[in-house]
Amino acid sequence: MYLMRSILFLLTASIMLIAAPTRLVGVVLEAGSDRPVADVNILYMSGKKISSTDARGRFDIEVTSENTVLLVKKEGYDSLTVNVSEFPDFLDMVILVSTNVRDLGQSTVIGGENIVEWENVRHVELDKLEDAAGMRFDLTEHLSQMSGISGQKDFSSALFYDGSRAEEVIYHLGRLRVPNMRHLDVGFPGNLSVINPRVLNGIEAHDHYGSGPISQGLAASIQYLPAPVEGEDFGAKLSLGVTLQEIVVEGPFLFWDGFRFAFRRLDEAMLKNMGEKFFTEFKKRDSGSDEVVKSSDPFNLSAYDFFAALSGSDSLGNNWGLHLLYSTDKYIIRQDTSTLMSEVNSIDIIKGSQNYLVLGLDYNSKWGLSWNAGFVRQSLSDTLRDTTGFRANSVAESASFIDGFNFVQTTISVGAEKPFQGHILGSDLSTSLLFEHQIIEREYPDFNAVQKMKESGNILTGASRMRWLSQKQNMVLALGALADFSGHASPIASFDLERKLFSEEKSPWRLFGNAAWRADWTPVYQENDIDGILVKGASAKLGVGYRSKYLDVQTHGFGRYYVNPVLPQPKAYAHYTEQTDVDFAWVYGVQAKAEWKTSHHFSMGTNISSVYGEYELAGDRSLPWQANSRLDMVSHFRFYPRKDSLFSFILSHHAAWHRPLYYYKITPSAIEGGEEVYGTRRVDDIEDFTDLFRTDLRVNLDLPGKRAFFRNVRFYIEANNILANLDVPALRFLGGENARERSVVTQDNDSNHLNGYEIVPFMAKGMGLFVQFGVEGTFSI
Template sequence: MSSFKKACILLILCFFSTLWAVDVVGIVVEEGSDRAVPYAEIRYISGKALGSADGRGRFSLEVESKNSILQVIRPGYDTTRVELQDYGDLLDVVIALRSSLRDLGQTQVRARQSQDYRSLREIPMGALEDAAGMRFDITEHLNQLPGMSGQRDFSSELSYDGARSYELNYHLGYLPIPNMRHLDVGFPGNLSVLNPHALRGIEISDHYATGPHSQGLAGAVQFIPDPGLKDEFNFKASVGTTLREIYATGPWLFGDAFVFSFRWLDPAMLKNMGEKFFTEFRKRDATCTDCHIQSSNPFDLSSRDFFLHLGGQDTSGSSWGFNAVHSQDKYAIHQDTSTELSTVNSATLVQGHLDYTVLGLDYTTAGGSVWHLGWINTMSGDTLRDTTSFRSDAEAAGNDDFRNFIDGGHSRTNEFRTGLDSYLPWQFLGANELSWALNYGHIRTKRNFADSGKVLERKFNYHDLSLMSKSQWRKSGWHISAGLGLLTSLEKVAPLASVDVQRKLGDFSGLSWFGNTAWRAQVQEQSEESFLHSHIEQGGSAKLGLKLEQKGLSAQVHGFGRYYPNPSLAAPPAFWHYSEQSQAQNAWVSGVSATVSWRTLHHFALQTNASSVYGHYRLTDGSALPWQANARLDMLTHLRIYPRTDSLLSVIVTHQAAWNRPLYQWFIHDHQRTLSAYPEFTDLYRTDLRLNLDLASSWKPQLDVRFYVEVNNIFSPLQVSWLRWLGGDNPRERSMVTYDDDGNSENGYYLVPFMAKGLGLYAQFGVEGTLGF
């Protein structure tokens, strides 16, 4: 063959090689900060759709040629042209997007965005997974956010900037919802009711000018539902240690989308975890000081939930979303309370049920106004018993079933809520943005409870109405937000106000300071001599801090303080209808919070969130009680290492520390309870090691597979005092039991914490696979 023919053949082969399909793998980041930009849409320059980045900004596509020209589109960023021939390695493509937010001195101009608008405050779920990896429990994501503290095993009771856990209001879209958790009796393997897979992101609002203004006494956590896919169907199956999940999303009707998930917790795996970390079946006699025994059917557990989101747009450009959540939990926990090895019995210590139903509708106009409507139903029932027959009064005589009974009852709460957030076309003192909001809630409660051998019933209705005006000023690097309004139960009225300031420091654009102060109020149920009534609790808050945003590095530190006049005291999980004899005159709390996030494109990601909180109640008798959210140190750290440049395999080391948390006890006598501090504290120290694998495929129908295996509390077996910081048994308050030093319950007894193990050395796993059509 002549050299000319060989050259022609070589040229032809080279030409056609540029036409063959090639794989492109990479990440979309923000220019200047290198933070991942999630959900960016990737198209050919002709406009033909190719795909999109995931929640962590990563993508894997198949293109027609290595010389293809693409465009990357993401609301809030300039559309970017990408020529693949400029990249030497198409398996390591980094696309940088420039924010379309411009600072022009006196005002800010944002490029017009599509109806898929995402708030600049929204934290995408993919960004929360960046250092932590795949998680099935939304609480594990919330723990990473600045100001969050209150880590406990098998619990969702988080606090924000030192506030008590119930002061933080949760929202699904704009609808206020309860803090919902499966098997919320501290049972191992339980999870949040809301599915992280069904969420697009999370927003935190700590002043009234942004986000929902139903913020309680601390702030608002807003869960943003995933809008779903409008052009293809995706099906996902997930399996965890206790979790089984089915998830689906796709188009329906005309250009609209749906998201559906169904989850249940496996009773067999829950039983396995419960026997290790909830109850211990042991007995003692003269010949055996520490013997395990057989116990039949210690747990009767049932737990499931489903989530449905329907969303779309109408011809006016307005968008709407319908959300439905339902969960059902039933539980009965039995324990052998006999002391002899030859005897076996089965006493029901904890028994109950907890059901949630949430129906919500959000409607957002093309102009940005938001109207929401919703209904929330909560049904619960609990029976709490002691392991000993402590009652010695006349009612317990001859009634063995009543001798170990502590308390029990059923309750049902129906909430109807609606509200409107709307922008105003006016100018006021040079404000760039004016808006107002109105929220209304009608709450109906019914409770049945046992008292003096009888079953009594209480019904109560109350209202929750709030009105808020909001203003924002942006000028020369300043961003000032103010809110002013009022809250009423139609019987009492309380003011609401907040001011938030953010300011860039000089020409160093990555550094800024921020601060806010607020006067807050929250309508709550209270009991007095077993009768329910509404109460408005009020309090003030302030914070001041610094924030740094640089390429690959984000850091924030702030101090905070809170003050409460006449605050409510902690309530026990039993005897809600007894009158509390301790009364608080005021309370104050202060602390500091620091968060650091440091990441590179491929090698590692580090996330640390730490807080220190100290406060106390000042009682009317001059004494003091420790604040519920106190912790000398509450810290969570994730270190994720990528051994490979393709980011498929990663190793995650997680460390948790919660040092010196207070406990309470109550003296019970004659239908009265008296709160006091329990003379012990709880600590949590834990180190987990996780191996994470993310596999993506360009072949249909299989899209991707994600897998992890994790060993929890790897240092707990060491039992070495100087290594206690790394892990241990972590005793926790599981429930309450009685203590009576003279054996005569008629002259009173104490309700004290029952301490059980936290999560010890244990191996867990999770896997999810996605199919797309």
């Protein structure tokens, strides 16, 4: 009898446990913008309504079981089915819904309705990028995995997109156009993006005017999407490493919904320690000598940045956000020119500073209208010196001076976007408008005085977008124009097509491509003045892809044509007038990307491209294109020894083969007959190329947990360029010293700088083996 009662009790308890409701807490966000969406209905599949999201997009509901399938619906958005059991944390759910007017995400077939299913392949969440690469310090490590990225400028955060030049890729923080901001861009591990990956939710690449911001330059827009500020609980992330220390704090804030604050600093002592042996000293090696190399104290460095964000909303469903970003760097780079290990002869070859200030405001109306305003200011300063004195009859301080400048660019912008309920030829309609006021100032020494140049420009860009969406294909046509208030104008247009191959509704094969006519406002230097011009060009791409749950493979070819390209500008004498006449430029190439998504034990990702192009110059001459590379390949391999392993191992490899170098023939400014004659320059290519081969290894130890305020902690150790000293020619592609262009030096055959000289790249030692380690922790209250 006792046994029967026990069995009955256990059965009753089990039934009660199974029947107990499951609590779900989370937020509904708009895919692509991460804006909270209010008044979203959450229903059972039967159609019975459970609840709706509040003004901040939040919901707190109870459902019958953890295996419940929900229906998420709101007018103006594609309906979505949600399988609750697929979420790892029921108290921190994030549901993305997609507007049915813009191509921002995925939808699904609901209740027999013929709703189309498309996924925005240009949107990549940051945790997906971490699948293969692990969490990296520099955001560029993540960007280099994305489709379209066809290479990285040597020892820089500058990226090429489908064969474009680095300066043609435009960056956006939210909807606000920002410079390609990076710390200590002097060619060693301190070079990392000012944009902190820990404050982002995802990244999107837009290479046509039919999606994303309309200020896409001549190549594409890389759009950083800040993570939503929910403000439900206080939380913090702390990272302490030998080179980088940072903290991220978030939580509720007064009458706003929430705040987020992030601060990072680079450790000067550790960066100097790493750089001293690998970046500034010549090869002071002698196999028969044990003499110690005397320290040259090659760096004085200072770098930090902070990011702050506030978000708010009202009961009507309107929401807004404010973000602030500031960074500052100061640096002095010294070059030891002595060949003796016991002696030091240091020259300050680079001395400079850079500051960035970004202030942005986003407002999103319940009725679909969204607008943004921003203030962006970048201030750059550099002084460049030669390693020897090349100016005859000059004092020692002036003999090695090459050039110097102070550059300030200020941009004030206002933009708006509006989807419409009407249709033209069956298409969904939306429009975007952007106004920018730019002020550019440059100071430099010439004619024994400080010269000043200033230019301002008012640029207006607008485009209308038409989108046709069906089960078989997704087409977007954008038509617009770009004009400044000085009389320059150009149309802009693009057509983008994504089509499923074969007849299956959910076929993993797809055909994609686009074509665009592009224009962008660019300042150029002419005769001691700055002029704003519109540079124009065309681009096209066509490819095929396969995408399944675990495998994503795609390849495409691309081409570009430039009507009036701006030739490469040197580090020194950028204000001199370029004497080389360029007729046009062209470039073509191919790219392949493969990603094997995270499984229990192994994941990988690789991005391979090859690019070739030329500037066509007057007189049947040509100049190699800046983004040329016979092969650029970035690969990541991540390994988990066991399904429940706390350890993970990430092996990364980067190869950039055969990139061009340029030199410049300089005719300096002079006073002739009492008149000032401004200097000129003429660009040409060097019969030499740079290569980059690098293999990195990173080990993570992740300790998850939810005790008190503790959430998780990660210990990491990262060894970069682990095969730098591999002296085997056949295995050179695995790693090496990677000589690269550190600065510029002069070359003068007749030792008379007054009648002209050449500015050539100063090739110094590249990145050797260096090790970083530290700990990262996440906390919540």
